[in-house]
Amino acid sequence: MIVLGALPAGVGxxxxxxxxxxxxxxxxxxxxxxxxxxKFALFVLVALAARAGRxxxxxxxxxxxxxxxxxxxxxxxxxxxxxENILYFVSFPTSSIYKRLLYSYPIHLNTALLYALGFLSxxxxxxxxxxxxxxxxxxGLNHLSLRLPVAGVxxxxxxxxxxxxxxxxxxxxxxxxxxxxxxxxxx
Amino acid sequence: MDKTxxxxxxRHFLKGYLRTRxxxxxxxxxxxxxxxxxxxxxxxxxxxxxxxxxHLLFFCSLSLxxxxxxxxxxxxxxxxxxxxxxxxxxxxxxxxxxxxxHRSFMQERVESHLARKxxxxxxxxxxxxxxxxxxxxxxxxxxxxxxxxxITLRDxxxxxxxxNLKTKLLERGALQKAIAELPVEEISGxxxxxxxEQRATAGGENVEQRAGKDLxxxxxxxxxxxxTMVAKDRIDRLSPDDLRQExxxxxxxxxxxxxxxxxxxxxxxxxxxxxxFPGDEGQEIAREGRGAEAGSSDVGRTxxxxxxxxxxxxxxxxxxxxSEVLSPTGNLEEGQKRIFLNALFADFAIQTNxxxxxxxxxxxxxxxxxxxxxxxx
Numbered sequence: 001m002i003v004l005g006a007l008p009a010g011v012g013x014x015x016x017x018x019x020x021x022x023x024x025x026x027x028x029x030x031x032x033x034x035x036x037x038x039k040f041a042l043f044v045l046v047a048l049a050a051r052a053g054r055x056x057x058x059x060x061x062x063x064x065x066x067x068x069x070x071x072x073x074x075x076x077x078x079x080x081x082x083x084e085n086i087l088y089f090v091s092f093p094t095s096s097i098y099k100r101l102l103y104s105y106p107i108h109l110n111t112a113l114l115y116a117l118g119f120l121s122x123x124x125x126x127x128x129x130x131x132x133x134x135x136x137x138x139x140g141l142n143h144l145s146l147r148l149p150v151a152g153v154x155x156x157x158x159x160x161x162x163x164x165x166x167x168x169x170x171x172x173x174x175x176x177x178x179x180x181x182x183x184x185x186x187x
Numbered sequence: 188m189d190k191t192x193x194x195x196x197x198r199h200f201l202k203g204y205l206r207t208r209x210x211x212x213x214x215x216x217x218x219x220x221x222x223x224x225x226x227x228x229x230x231x232x233x234x235x236x237x238x239x240x241x242h243l244l245f246f247c248s249l250s251l252x253x254x255x256x257x258x259x260x261x262x263x264x265x266x267x268x269x270x271x272x273x274x275x276x277x278x279x280x281x282x283x284x285x286x287x288x289h290r291s292f293m294q295e296r297v298e299s300h301l302a303r304k305x306x307x308x309x310x311x312x313x314x315x316x317x318x319x320x321x322x323x324x325x326x327x328x329x330x331x332x333x334x335x336x337x338i339t340l341r342d343x344x345x346x347x348x349x350x351n352l353k354t355k356l357l358e359r360g361a362l363q364k365a366i367a368e369l370p371v372e373e374i375s376g377x378x379x380x381x382x383x384e385q386r387a388t389a390g391g392e393n394v395e396q397r398a399g400k401d402l403x404x405x406x407x408x409x410x411x412x413x414x415t416m417v418a419k420d421r422i423d424r425l426s427p428d429d430l431r432q433e434x435x436x437x438x439x440x441x442x443x444x445x446x447x448x449x450x451x452x453x454x455x456x457x458x459x460x461x462x463x464f465p466g467d468e469g470q471e472i473a474r475e476g477r478g479a480e481a482g483s484s485d486v487g488r489t490x491x492x493x494x495x496x497x498x499x500x501x502x503x504x505x506x507x508x509x510s511e512v513l514s515p516t517g518n519l520e521e522g523q524k525r526i527f528l529n530a531l532f533a534d535f536a537i538q539t540n541x542x543x544x545x546x547x548x549x550x551x552x553x554x555x556x557x558x559x560x561x562x563x564x
Contacts, residue, residue, distance in 0.1 A: 075254075082247065105250065
């Protein structure tokens with residue numbers, strides 16, 4: 001159900017970003033900012049939805065409800081990345097497209113997990129901080145990919161995957177902590 | 188054990204549980220992609236689909252890693268995990284109550300329970316049931332792929348490379364196309380049989396030799412089929428000329444090469460008869476050089492090249508035709524120039540005349556001998 005909802009949302013988000021990039025014809029920095037701003041906006045909207053749900057239900061939103069909303073945002077970014085991969089593959093149908101699975105695709109996933117950490121922290125300042133970190137991280141790796149040799153890109157790709165697993169683990173541990181807190185303070 | 192200790196113990200359980208699940212999910216992801224890869228290869232062999240479609244689908248399949256990480260995340264809460272380790276709902280009751288009095292009452296039991304569970308391996312690593320099914324799926328897909336590859340490409344698909352497979356498929360397609368474009372000639376039965384007859388057989392015979400052989404066989408069968416006495420009469424009627432080699436052939440031999448031999452004989456040193464076959468057949472075989480084809484590679488080569496063989500054949504020829512005169516059979520003018528050959532065969536120019544000439548003395552002795560015999564008997 002979440003996947004079915006995230007599928008059109010992720011594709012729509014991608015084409016929205018492409019529309020903005022095509023309209024402004026900006027540099028790589030501007031394009032990165034557009035992409036990160038779109039993801040940031042998505043997670044902010046999810047956080048606002050959780051807050052709105054709590055207000056509407058006049059009770060504290062349960063953790064699994066929060067996690068469901070978070071999962072939706074994460075899956076939207078996943079669909080965003082897969083759509084970008086497919087369009088790249090259609091434009092450049094070579095086996096080098098698999099490089100994206102190590103490099104560009106994990107960048108989107110890692111930034112999404114960073115926003116997820118901001119979401120779980122529940123503070124607006126954390127969100128802004130993560131937006132800056134994600135923009136710099138994305139921009140830095142994009143510039144690096146233009147300068148690195150192919151072997152270097154693959155090495156960074158492996159580092160990206162390790163970073164992805166570490167971030168994933170961090171998000172899961174955060175969820176455990178929130179879960180324990182919820183248990184210690186039962187409704 | 189205070190609240191912090193209990194919290195740390197619960198976190199320890201949760202992390203162990205998550206590690207097991209994460210490892211299983213990564214294994215699921217790897218197995219599923221392996222199965223997808225082999226199924227896509229199978230589809231490529233069967234449907235001859237393009238590499239573009241193959242890579243697109245496999246690329247999408249590989250992109251699904253986050254789904255294996257994120258899906259089900261909302262269900263992994265402490266409550267679910269505690270229930271797996273808390274048989275009597277002791278820990279859950281302890282956590283659920285907001286009363287400090289109740290918690291202090293249950294604390295001792297909860298502490299001992301958690302300490303016991305911590306010493307055990309609460310969440311040992313074991314594969315999900317789904318992963319066992321996926322391993323079975325991978326093995327089935329592998330066997331199916333190899334079977335399809337063996338049937339279609341006549342070879343196993345050992346290198347797991349779509350590019351290699353596509354190259355094989357293209358080669359097979361090109362070969363089939365080339366075979367289909369080959370011109371097919373309509374050959375009538377008579378023509379084909381004539382062509383086959385003109386072709387030399389594996390034994391090295393051509394049509395003329397086979398015809399001659401057939402005639403000889405027919406004559407032999409006829410001879411054997413006749414009455415014994417009739418056959419004997421026919422053999423007796425054969426004149427010496429019938430058994431002799433045709434003189435034209437000997438002349439031809441002398442024209443082609445030169446060597447020394449007894450007149451009217453067929454020696455092994457004859458350059459045209461080097462394979463040991465008598466008569467016309469031997470000459471035909473020698474001309475065509477078919478000895479090697481028939482499996483006797485030395486036949487017709489070693490004998491011809493050895494001068495010692497020629498030399499050794501001379502006494503046999505002299506013994507066989509003792510009354511004949513040994514004379515050169517080659518080109519005499521050319522032979523004159525070869526002094527060493529003249530010197531070699533000089534000893535063999537022996538005049539042997541074994542015929543008894545007319546002598547009146549012998550006649551008178553014979554007549555007297557016959558008279559005495561008549562008187563006695």
